Amino acid sequence: MSELDNQLSLAIHGKPTAAVTYNRTASLKKMRFRENVLAYTFLAPSLFLFAIFLFYPILKSVYLSLHSTDPTGQVAAYVGLDNFKELFSSGLFWNGMKVTAMFSLLTVPTSILLALLLAALTHNLRWGKRGFQFAFSLPLVLAVGTSSIIWKFLFHPSLGMLNYFLGLAGVAPIPWLVSPEWALLSVSLMTVWMNLGFNYIILSSGLQGIPDELYESAKIDGAGAVTMFRIITMPLLSPTLFFVVLVSIISAFQSFGQINILTSGGPMDSTSVFVFSIFQESFINFRFGAGSTQALMLFLVILLLTYIQFKWVERKVHYQ
Amino acid sequence: MKKLTAGQAALYIALAIMAVLVLYPVIYTFFMAVMTPAQASAYPPYIVPHSLNLANFIQVFDLVPVGTFVGNTFLVSAIVMIGQLVTASMAAYAFAKMEFKGKALMFSLFVSTMMIPWEVAMIPNYLVIRNLNWLDTYQGLIVPFLATAFGTFLLRQFFLQLPKELFEAAKVDGCGHIRYFLFHVLPLSRPALGTLAVYSFLNMYNSYLWPLLITNSDKMRTVQIGISMLQYQESTSWNLVFAGISIVILPSLLLLVFGLKQLVRGMAAGALKG
Incomplete structure (x- = not known):
């Protein structure tokens, strides 16, 4: 007791209190410092890898886009904005934009609508639900490499199954991958199939998240299927739908594998999407400067598209 | 019925x-x-x-050496998966459970990397890997993918949901950040870690463009490249x-x-x- 009194009285006297608080702040400071060091140690591996394989490359891309390079990839000369001027004047950029935009228009809405329809139809199945879910999400796990090879055979002009089935139905064979009119459509058909799995799974789990009671009470109020879809499903699904649209557009602009395997950008550049054009310029023609210029433009286009969607489309999205 | x-x-x-x-x-x-x-x-x-x-x-x-292709791909995918689990869980822990200077800045840096299409970094990465003499090697296939912003974000969201009281209680028991991370947070986060594992494994197993660029011998080919080469x-x-x-x-x-x-x-x- 007396000891405690002593301490208390001492504390009132000022000086020792300062020492105690000083000690406490010192150890607190030390703890904070230690936590800072530890936190950055935890971040270090990721930061280090990002720095080398992401941040440095972006800066290097800017640098390369202002230079011409020799076939070994060494910088040959500073050319200012010549790469950009050439990209625009040669029509390469606009052709790439046109093909990529067409490709996105052909694949994104079709794949999402189809997936939405299938997700809605399988949502309330009483039996066989798992089987259908397995079937419709299957393309998700198949890689672009193997899928493209399989489809290349299906598209084969004489031995391919697609033309054979068309023949059975009395339709003349279609020059799927070999005619400039059909090539982009064919690649899009395959891409819709490939993206179906992802879209189906995401939209299915979005539908799962809508409480059944809402439908029950709407039914009691006499709402039909279409009305329920319009006033319950659409608003509540809109965040998921927004996500799917965003991801689909970005991935359409990044498509490469199926193009490279099915058509190699041809015939007559009719399927030369953006990333294929970057690949061709950099790793076939070995013009790293020109390739980097295109890559930077792709970055800007994707950034712009994402910005537009967040700015204009997301306002219509209903978050709970 | x-x-x-x-x-x-x-x-x-x-x-x-x-x-x-x-x-x-x-x-x-x-x-x-x-x-x-x-x-x-x-x-x-x-x-x-x-x-x-x-x-x-x-x-x-x-x-074709299908066995080699599959073996290569499994090896690369497994190492990348483990690497991503390690780097992402560490970074995620720092963001979720620690206070440090520049946290907001660092976090926005991480999130911003999710916005960058990988193709933009592709050419310089190829040059880096070539300068390191890593073309046609496992390192070249693996190292660029060992960190993941998406994975970090995913795990951070999960770590944030862990109850605060848990950490308070552990602290009273004299448990520091490292022990808390290793023996409490990680075991509790198995579902999220499992998700990231499946996701990153599948991503690597299916990747096409990068292996196409940096492998050129049958010995190093991954499944996707090896199979698509068959058409020629x-x-x-x-x-x-x-x-x-x-x-x-x-x-x-x-x-x-x-x-x-x-x-x-x-x-x-x-x-x-x-």
Whole structure:
């Protein structure tokens, strides 16, 4: 007791209190410092890898886009904005934009609508639900490499199954991958199939998240299927739908594998999407400067598209 | 069970037709894989195989080193998966449970990397890997992918949901950050770690452009590149090509059967962030 009194009285006297608080702040400071060091140690591996394989490359891309390079990839000369001027004047950029935009228009809405329809139809199945879910999400796990090879055979002009089935139905064979009119459509058909799995799974789990009671009470109020879809499903699904649209557009602009395997950008550049054009310029023609210029433009286009969607489309999205 | 109404029957028929259409490329692959060479290149083509030529699955190993392709891909995917789990969980812990200077800045730096299309970094990365003499090596396939912003974000969201009281209690017991991270947070986060594991494994197993750029010997090829190279071989027996494809897609199909739940959860988490 007396000891405690002593301490208390001492504390009132000022000086020792300062020492105690000083000690406490010192150890607190030390703890904070230690936590800072530890936190950055935890971040270090990721930061280090990002720095080398992401941040440095972006800066290097800017640098390369202002230079011409020799076939070994060494910088040959500073050319200012010549790469950009050439990209625009040669029509390469606009052709790439046109093909990529067409490709996105052909694949994104079709794949999402189809997936939405299938997700809605399988949502309330009483039996066989798992089987259908397995079937419709299957393309998700198949890689672009193997899928493209399989489809290349299906598209084969004489031995391919697609033309054979068309023949059975009395339709003349279609020059799927070999005619400039059909090539982009064919690649899009395959891409819709490939993206179906992802879209189906995401939209299915979005539908799962809508409480059944809402439908029950709407039914009691006499709402039909279409009305329920319009006033319950659409608003509540809109965040998921927004996500799917965003991801689909970005991935359409990044498509490469199926193009490279099915058509190699041809015939007559009719399927030369953006990333294929970057690949061709950099790793076939070995013009790293020109390739980097295109890559930077792709970055800007994707950034712009994402910005537009967040700015204009997301306002219509209903978050709970 | 109620009787099936006409409408429901129509629904099931429509769904069954759709399912067959979606599954057809895979069914076709397995059918081709068991045909004889003559059947595989016959015209009119056989819709259903008239034989069960299982020897194809053995012969394909003589045609192309499928074993090496699959082995390479599994090795690379497994190391990347483990690496991503380590780097992402550490970074995620720092963001979720620690206070430090510049946290907001660092976090926005991480999030911003998710906005960068990987193709923009592709050319300089290729040059870096070439300068390191890592072309056609495992390091070249692995190291650029050891960190993941998406994974960090996914795990951070999960770590944030862990109750605060848990950390307070652990602190009272004299448990520091490192021990708390290793012995409390990680074991509790198995579902999220599982999701990231499946996601990153699948991503690596299926990647195409990067392995295409930096591998050029059969010894180093991954599955996707090796298989797609088959189309250039002259005098190829297509039944063998499809036997190879069947072997390659089998792990993915198994993953779909057993890991669908994990995958859905992971992608739903991804959807939430959007």
